[in-house]
Amino acid sequence: MVTLRIQHKTTYRFRGLVSLSPHRLMLRPRESRELRLASQNLTITPAAVPEWAHDVFGNAVAVANFTTMTDMLVIDSVVNISLDTADWPIFAIAASAISYPFRYSADEWTDLGALTIAQYPDPADRLQKWARGFVRGSPTDTLSLLKDLNAGVAQRIQYQSREVEGTQSPNETLDRGWGSCRDFAVLFAEAARKLGFGTRIVSGYLHDPNHDRLGSAEAGSTHAWAEVFVPGAGWITFDPTNRSVGGSNLIPVAVARDISQCTPVSGSFFGSSDSFLSMDVAVSVTSSSEHAEPSTA
Numbered sequence: 595m596v597t598l599r600i601q602h603k604t605t606y607r608f609r610g611l612v613s614l615s616p617h618r619l620m621l622r623p624r625e626s627r628e629l630r631l632a633s634q635n636l637t638i639t640p641a642a643v644p645e646w647a648h649d650v651f652g653n654a655v656a657v658a659n660f661t662t663m664t665d666m667l668v669i670d671s672v673v674n675i676s677l678d679t680a681d682w683p684i685f686a687i688a689a690s691a692i693s694y695p696f697r698y699s700a701d702e703w704t705d706l707g708a709l710t711i712a713q714y715p716d717p718a719d720r721l722q723k724w725a726r727g728f729v730r731g732s733p734t735d736t737l738s739l740l741k742d743l744n745a746g747v748a749q750r751i752q753y754q755s756r757e758v759e760g761t762q763s764p765n766e767t768l769d770r771g772w773g774s775c776r777d778f779a780v781l782f783a784e785a786a787r788k789l790g791f792g793t794r795i796v797s798g799y800l801h802d803p804n805h806d807r808l809g810s811a812e813a814g815s816t817h818a819w820a821e822v823f824v825p826g827a828g829w830i831t832f833d834p835t836n837r838s839v840g841g842s843n844l845i846p847v848a849v850a851r852d853i854s855q856c857t858p859v860s861g862s863f864f865g866s867s868d869s870f871l872s873m874d875v876a877v878s879v880t881s882s883s884e885h886a887e888p889s890t891a
Contacts, residue, residue, distance in 0.1 A: 595678040597632075600799055600845065601878045602816070603670045604859050607871040611663040617861030619644065620848045621671040622654040623798065628841060632674040639668040651794075653848040653856070669859055675845065677801070683840040685737060688826030693733035695790065698825065706792035706823060708851050712784050714763045721764050725785035740786065740822055740832065740839075747782050747834035761853050775835040776818040776853055782834040783820040792823040796831070797856035798847040801879045815877050818853060819844060845879070 602621055625631050636644060636656065644656035658669075690696055698706065716722060728742045754772040764784045767773045773781070779795055786793040800817035819833040831841045848856035863869065 595676055596881050598675050598677055598801060599880050600675065601672045602858065603876045605874045606667040608665045608863065608865060608869045609871050610865065610869060611665055612863040612865035612869050613663050614660040614667060615862045617658045617859060619656040619658060619669065620653060620856055620858050622847065623673060623675055624653065624846045628677065628679045629845065630676040632676060634671065634673045637670045640664045651849050677845060679841040681842045685827035685830055687737060687824055691736055691825040694736040694739050695732065696736065702825065709792040709794050710787055710790065712787045713852050714784055716765065721784060722788045724768065725788040736824060743785055744782060744832045744834050744839065745837045747778055748837045751778060751781065753835060778834040779818040779820045780853055782832060786822050794821050794849045794851065795853045795856065796821055796846050796849050797853065799845040799879050801843045801845065803881060816858065817844065821849065
């Protein structure tokens with residue numbers, strides 16, 4: 595078990611005073627058997643009282659409403675958590691799902707719903723054919739197939755950090771041959787859906803004390819990965835950016851059908867067309883044995 599302190603600070607600067615619309619914040623880690631939230635301190639400037647709720651996926655969402663005009667917005671979240679995940683997890687996959695292809699139960703299929711449906715156009719079935727290339731036979735081992743797909747994304751795509759907002763479509767990522775962690779996650783998730791798996795995108799943080807993980811800045815940063823539902827085992831974590839399986843070093847904040855649904859901070863402002871000056875994001879993920887300043891990511 596490791597105790598972590600996560601600071602996520604977002605700063606917007608404007609040229610002159612602007613009015614702020616309500617801002618939607620997804621900064622509270624998802625508690626589970628492996629993750630325990632000890633505390634959270636959310637500071638917003640100018641002052642706003644966040645209204646907390648849960649979205650359709652069970653993510654904790656805060657909506658901040660503002661009453662004053664400002665030339666700067668600062669959202670500073672500090673959380674302390676305990677994380678207890680295995681480096682080499684063993685998955686108790688149900689006998690009915692050990693070999694692929696398999697059938698989800700009627701209830702599972704209904705409940706997974708849109709999580710089994712590809713979210714991006716694939717008119718020439720290019721992604722479908724690429725995903726099918728990882729199927730070694732019929733039947734084939736389910737977990738091995740998913741691990742091969744996970745590793746295959748990293749083999750095909752070169753990691754490249756991107757400051758630009760938005761995510762590439764899977765076919766754009768295949769065409770370009772490079773992408774950020776969110777592009778890796780979307781490509782893996784869409785390919786898994788093409789194979790009939792229920793898959794969801796995960797947004798959160800990467801703890802990297804050894805400074806050897808892709809997608810990390812200093813000791814940690816924001817990160818994106820995916821989870822696949824396999825009967826018996828439940829949701830299995832796949833991080834295609836680092837070719838890893840299981841939740842070691844990963845702190846989930848939000849799960850969603852589409853990555854646009856789990857943006858950490860989203861909102862708008864009312865002002866002149868040249869009002870916006872800059873946005874800076876600083877994130878640090880440190881354990882009690884580490885001492886690090888927030889890193890820009």
